[in-house]
Amino acid sequence: MKESMKDINGKGDFLIRFGQAHESFRLAEIEALARIAGVELEVVSYSPSVKKTSINSSSQTPFTHVRLPSVSSAKQIISRSILAQSVHELWGQGDSLSLLHDDVRKSSSHLFARYEQATFRFSVDSFQGSRTKKEQVDLINGFSFVGFEGPIRMKDPEETFTIFEEWEFDPYRTSSRQEGGKGKKSNAVINRSSSTEPKKLYLGRLISHSSRYLITQFDLKKRAYISTTSMDAELALVTANVSLAAPGKLFYDPFVGTGGFPLAAANFGALVFGSDIDGRALRGTAGWTGGTLKPEERCLRGNFEQYGLKGRLGDVWVADLANSPVRTGRGERWLDGIICDPPYGVREGLRILGHRNPPADPSPQVDENGVEKHKKPDFIPPKRPYSFHLMLHDILQFSFATLVDSGRLSFWMPTANDDDLEIPVPSHPGMHVVSVCTQPFNKWSRRLITYRRRSALEMEGETLRKDFEEYMAQMDEARRKERDVREGGGRQADELNPFRKAYFSTERRRIVEEARETMTPALGKLEFKYPDLAGTALESRGEEKSLYAEVLNYVNYVVLYYLYKIERVVVVMDGGRVAEDESPREDLAAKEDSSLAKLLAEERAVGSLKEK
Amino acid sequence: MKILTLNFLTCAVKACKSSAASYPLHPQEVELAKDEMEYNPQAMLNFLLRLDWAALRMTATELGFATLPEEMPTAEDLQQDELKMRQLHELLLETHVVSGKLVCGNCGHEYGIKEGIANFLLPSHLV
Numbered sequence: 001m002k003e004s005m006k007d008i009n010g011k012g013d014f015l016i017r018f019g020q021a022h023e024s025f026r027l028a029e030i031e032a033l034a035r036i037a038g039v040e041l042e043v044v045s046y047s048p049s050v051k052k053t054s055i056n057s058s059s060q061t062p063f064t065h066v067r068l069p070s071v072s073s074a075k076q077i078i079s080r081s082i083l084a085q086s087v088h089e090l091w092g093q094g095d096s097l098s099l100l101h102d103d104v105r106k107s108s109s110h111l112f113a114r115y116e117q118a119t120f121r122f123s124v125d126s127f128q129g130s131r132t133k134k135e136q137v138d139l140i141n142g143f144s145f146v147g148f149e150g151p152i153r154m155k156d157p158e159e160t161f162t163i164f165e166e167w168e169f170d171p172y173r174t175s176s177r178q179e180g181g182k183g184k185k186s187n188a189v190i191n192r193s194s195s196t197e198p199k200k201l202y203l204g205r206l207i208s209h210s211s212r213y214l215i216t217q218f219d220l221k222k223r224a225y226i227s228t229t230s231m232d233a234e235l236a237l238v239t240a241n242v243s244l245a246a247p248g249k250l251f252y253d254p255f256v257g258t259g260g261f262p263l264a265a266a267n268f269g270a271l272v273f274g275s276d277i278d279g280r281a282l283r284g285t286a287g288w289t290g291g292t293l294k295p296e297e298r299c300l301r302g303n304f305e306q307y308g309l310k311g312r313l314g315d316v317w318v319a320d321l322a323n324s325p326v327r328t329g330r331g332e333r334w335l336d337g338i339i340c341d342p343p344y345g346v347r348e349g350l351r352i353l354g355h356r357n358p359p360a361d362p363s364p365q366v367d368e369n370g371v372e373k374h375k376k377p378d379f380i381p382p383k384r385p386y387s388f389h390l391m392l393h394d395i396l397q398f399s400f401a402t403l404v405d406s407g408r409l410s411f412w413m414p415t416a417n418d419d420d421l422e423i424p425v426p427s428h429p430g431m432h433v434v435s436v437c438t439q440p441f442n443k444w445s446r447r448l449i450t451y452r453r454r455s456a457l458e459m460e461g462e463t464l465r466k467d468f469e470e471y472m473a474q475m476d477e478a479r480r481k482e483r484d485v486r487e488g489g490g491r492q493a494d495e496l497n498p499f500r501k502a503y504f505s506t507e508r509r510r511i512v513e514e515a516r517e518t519m520t521p522a523l524g525k526l527e528f529k530y531p532d533l534a535g536t537a538l539e540s541r542g543e544e545k546s547l548y549a550e551v552l553n554y555v556n557y558v559v560l561y562y563l564y565k566i567e568r569v570v571v572v573m574d575g576g577r578v579a580e581d582e583s584p585r586e587d588l589a590a591k592e593d594s595s596l597a598k599l600l601a602e603e604r605a606v607g608s609l610k611e612k
Numbered sequence: 613m614k615i616l617t618l619n620f621l622t623c624a625v626k627a628c629k630s631s632a633a634s635y636p637l638h639p640q641e642v643e644l645a646k647d648e649m650e651y652n653p654q655a656m657l658n659f660l661l662r663l664d665w666a667a668l669r670m671t672a673t674e675l676g677f678a679t680l681p682e683e684m685p686t687a688e689d690l691q692q693d694e695l696k697m698r699q700l701h702e703l704l705l706e707t708h709v710v711s712g713k714l715v716c717g718n719c720g721h722e723y724g725i726k727e728g729i730a731n732f733l734l735p736s737h738l739v
Contacts, residue, residue: 248655250662271655273617275732282729311650315617315708319732323739325624325723327635327664334620334662354739364737374735377724381733404662 011067013044013090014074015164015204017125018062018083019212025238026064026083028435028450032242033077034068041077042067061166062127063202065090075208080268082211082237088162088204100163100201101142108203115205118150120159129167129198139163143203160206165198211237217307218263224306225284225298231260231341231412235439235448239339240264242435242450243410249336250314254321254398257281259300261339266304266312270337274300277351277383279318321394322352322386328401333453335402341412342391350391351383356486387482389426393475396428396451405455408434414446429467430454613730616704618671619663623716624723624732634718636667639675642712642725649705653697657687660700668704677703 018026027046034041044065062085068074071089078087091111092104122140124131131139140163150158218233220226231239239261245251247269253261256274258281266272276282284299304310319325343350359365364372373379392413399409409431415423417440425436431451438447458464618636628634665684672680690697714723714730721738724731 248652248658250659271659273620277733279729279731279733283727311648314705315614317613317617317621317730317732319624320734323624323626323732323734325621325732327620327622329629330622330635331664331667332662334659353734353736355736358736362737364735374737375722379735382736 011042011069012071012074014066014068014207015088015090015093015202016064016066016078017085017088017162017164018064019085020060020062022083022235022238022437022439023060025235025242025437025439025448028437028448029081029083029238029241030064030066030077031435032244032450033080034073036080036244036246037073037076039069039073039077061200063164063166063200065093071207078210079208080211080241082214082234082241084210085212086209087207088164088202089207091161091203091205093200093202095200096197097139097142097201100203101145104143104203105145111205112146112148115159116147116149118148118158119153120148120150120161121152121154121157122161122163124163124165126165126198127167128169129165131165162204162206164202164204166200167198214267218267220260223258224302225258225300226260227258227281229341229343230258233260233264236260236264237267239410239412239448240268240270242437242448243337243339243408245270245337245339250334251337251339252326252335252402253340254319254324254338254395255340255342256300256316259303259316261341262313263303263307263309265337265339266309267307269312271312271314273314274316275319275321275324276316277318277320277353282316282318320353321391321398324398326398326402328398333402333404333407335399336404336407338395338399338403338407338409339411340395342395344388344414350386350388352386352391353381354384355382356384384486387478387485389478390475390482392426393428393478396426396431397475399451400428400430400453403453405453407453408450409453410448410450412446412448414444416444417442425449429464429471430459613725613728614705614708615668615671615675616659616663618709618714619668621730621732623718623721624734625716625719625721625738628716628718631718634716636664636671637714637716637723639671639709640713640715640722642675643710644675645708645710646702646706647708649701651698651701653690653694653701656697656701656704657690660684660687660690672703675707677707 016030027043030043031041044067046064068077074087074089078084091108092100092102092106094100094103122143124136124139143161143163214237215234218237220230220233223230240251243251243265245265245268249265249270251262251265251270251272253259253272253274254276256262256276257278259274262272262274274282282300284302300316301310301313304313317325364374366372367376374381395409395411399407403409413423413426425433425447426449427433428451430453432454434450434452436447436449438445618639621637622629623634623637625634663684665680669680669682672678685693685696690700708728709725709730710728712725714725715721716723719738721734
């Protein structure tokens with residue numbers, strides 16, 4: 001049994017009720033919010049985070065017991081949280097209902113009188129379980145010993161008390177209502193596991209709801225201007241929280257796109273800046289829209305206007321992070337936070353300024369009239385592929401050079417789930433890793449990595465200086481290698497991008513093999529999965545000798561479909577956006593000219609089809 | 613582009629970073645406008661200390677604004693002087709360059725500003 005709920009330091013015990021998503025982000029967010037509030041947070045109990053490769057984490061408890069200095073600090077922290085649903089003053093807990101009753105009596109009886117006359121309501125929140133109305137009423141009536149005399153208000157009561165239950169995960173559990181005999185799902189009762197009581201219970205007094213409503217408010221579907229790589233609203237807001245966005249702070253996104261991260265940071269009060277190598281993204285001539293807005297509203301600024309945040313938009317400019325105009329090494333470091341989801345070159349190539357094949361003559365290029373090309377108004381500077389690792393280094397080095405002491409960098413990075421292919425968290429001697437949060441998908445994950453800029457004081461000392469020198473030497477070496485690969489003709493994006501390479505080499509091979517298996521019966525016996533497709537084609541020709549050609553067509557079609565499946569995964573990887581329509585046939589035509597067709601051409605080129 | 617932002621940016625050419633002449637960039641042929649921004653004195657006090665005051669004075673003078681005092685006002689000064697604070701707010705956050713160019717005093721490269729958005733992309737011979 002727990003000790004008294006109010007310990008000697010005058011700290012209070014609280015229960016955070018999380019939403020059921022993004023488990024590995026929860027503590028990082030709450031700890032960041034405690035830091036913003038300047039409050040000491042003690043996590044009393046939290047089950048270990050889920051395995052990074054597990055998507056199905058439904059058994060992860062959404063209840064976290066924390067200790068905080070005061071009710072107001074609990075409110076301050078959770079009212080800004082995206083991943084929490086609410087915070088409650090913890091009145092008691094127990095492994096069974098009777099133990100919970102005992103604990104409430106023991107720990108919180110001094111509070112009963114305080115709420116004796118208040119309007120109130122009780123509710124039941126069962127995690128992985130459910131209760132009938134009658135069971136709920138019985139549960140609630142079990143707490144009549146608190147002796148509240150105030151009127152019960154279901155709507156807007158002064159105080160809300162919640163009985164939280166945590167049940168063992170049981171896919172066969174049905175509510176007792178169904179058990180009770182409508183007969184519909186009676187077979188489920190047979191499979192029911194032994195757990196007939198929750199494994200843990202809590203009683204809490206509601207202190208504050210969270211900012212989860214912002215997920216709806218910032219929903220991409222309702223945003224005027226987004227692109228295929230826009231981060232979903234929930235994770236953009238979490239990113240802003242983890243990086244400590246707050247009123248008066250200056251935030252910057254060097255890969256700003258349509259402005260999703262700066263919007264989130266501005267919502268929490270920061271003055272935000274952004275840049276992008278693609279000017280169309282800033283001006284609004286790229287991307288698509290869901291509404292009927294005018295072109296001038298369909299741009300990054302339009303998004304800020306849509307949410308009433310224009311007053312917190314500092315500036316946006318067109319620039320390349322590898323050739324950034326942001327001042328460094330001169331004057332004060334000026335940024336409080338850097339947040340971004342860099343392009344990893346999975347879907348769109350990762351590019352920086354420069355020539356693929358630098359001309360021997362380094363002087364400016366001129367046109368036939370002797371005018372320097374770069375001075376013409378429609379000049380588009382050439383860009384070249386770039387290395388994934390060097391870009392990560394650029395981000396870390398840039399952050400180190402521009403963030404104030406203890407300023408935070410939060411960026412997203414994909415990695416394969418396979419241990420052999422996992423890409424380590426990049427390190428920098430001047431940047432301390434604060435948290436690594438993982439969002440798992442089937443074959444890969446993406447991570448939100450947050451760093452804190454070490455202070456000058458921390459950085460003193462011989463060891464660190466050495467670390468620095470070593471690090472810089474490593475990076476120079478990496479840069480040399482990158483140049484060698486590039487100049488040695490290795491200009492394919494894959495060669496500069498280990499993630500892309502690892503992902504595609506394994507994933508594509510697997511999917512193409514799966515496609516071949518599907519195709520084999522088609523080739524052998526003409527047992528088509530889609531008989532109408534083949535049948536129609538054959539009849540229309542009426543010639544037997546085209547049979548082989550038609551089969552090959554079909555085979556190509558199947559391969560294209562499977563390659564399309566890769567494309568879909570890639571879309572998700574690049575920004576969480578998935579095409580609604582999964583029909584392969586319609587996409588055949590629609591995607592004819594897209595990168596998909598190129599992929600197919602590549603597959604053909606390597607002769608994978610010729611074998612058949 | 614706001615006057616504030618001009619203070620945080622310099623020439624994108626790597627070779628210019630070490631030259632004092634490359635900062636601040638010199639605005640030329642500019643069209644200026646004013647847009648209302650959220651007045652937040654607390655936020656301003658936060659970032660005023662990070663400004664390069666001499667560079668700000670130069671930019672303001674080149675744009676034809678009344679000269680700023682030689683020394684950066686202290687936080688205490690500003691807290692007591694709302695008028696000064698509002699003037700700075702107007703200059704730093706509300707005044708912005710709609711079009712024109714920014715010229716590097718070292719290499720002479722010109723960065724265009726269109727629709728309030730500056731373009732710092734470099735041709736390949738400067739990368």
